[in-house]
Amino acid sequence: MRLNARLLFALALLPVAACSTNPPPVASAPPPPPGLASADQTFINTAAAGDAAEIQVAQMAQAQARRPAVKKYAAQMVTDHTATTQQLTTIAQSKGVTPVATPSDNAQATMTKLQADRGAAFDRAYLHDQVMDHQKMVQAYQDEITNGQDPDLKAFAQQTLPTVEKHLHEARALAGRRA
Secondary structure (H helix, E strand, C coil), X not given: XXXXXXHHHHHHHHHHHHCCCCCCCCCCCCCCCCCCCHHHHHHHHHHHHHHHHHHHHHHHHHHHECCHHXXXXXXXXXXXXXXXXXXXXXXXXXXXXXXXCCCCHHHHHHHHHHHCCCHHHHHHHHHHHHHHHHHXXXXXXXXXXXXXXXXXXXXXXXXXXXXXXXXXXXXXXXXXXXX
């Protein structure tokens, strides 16, 4: 008799347990497509977010910088990073990946701070950030060349790294000649 009571009690609780309000687990990040290593996926998103940030902050620099050389550098950033965005997007999509199209949260915060600056103060802050950002991107491209698995992404990184290094060199030179 006690066994039947326990069985009935358990059956009575079954509908309550089925209606539990525990949400399903949330996936943190989509897994890389089959055949694409996690490091390659990370590189795609790092490079794409970097390009998006460079384009947006360079457009701001074209309007807010004081020195013509800084404005010229910013125009080159728009041109070069737009081209690398297109190349990277083509490669990524051929692998079944859609790269991020927005700057990182850190880059957004930097842009927010830069919006308040004008003239020489903007030039100093923008060039400082360009040096820091391009140092990080040089490292990301070098990491892909060394550790990447996908031959197309490695080739893209090898092809693009000299341009990123040139941007870093130019930003350093401009930052050293402040008005």
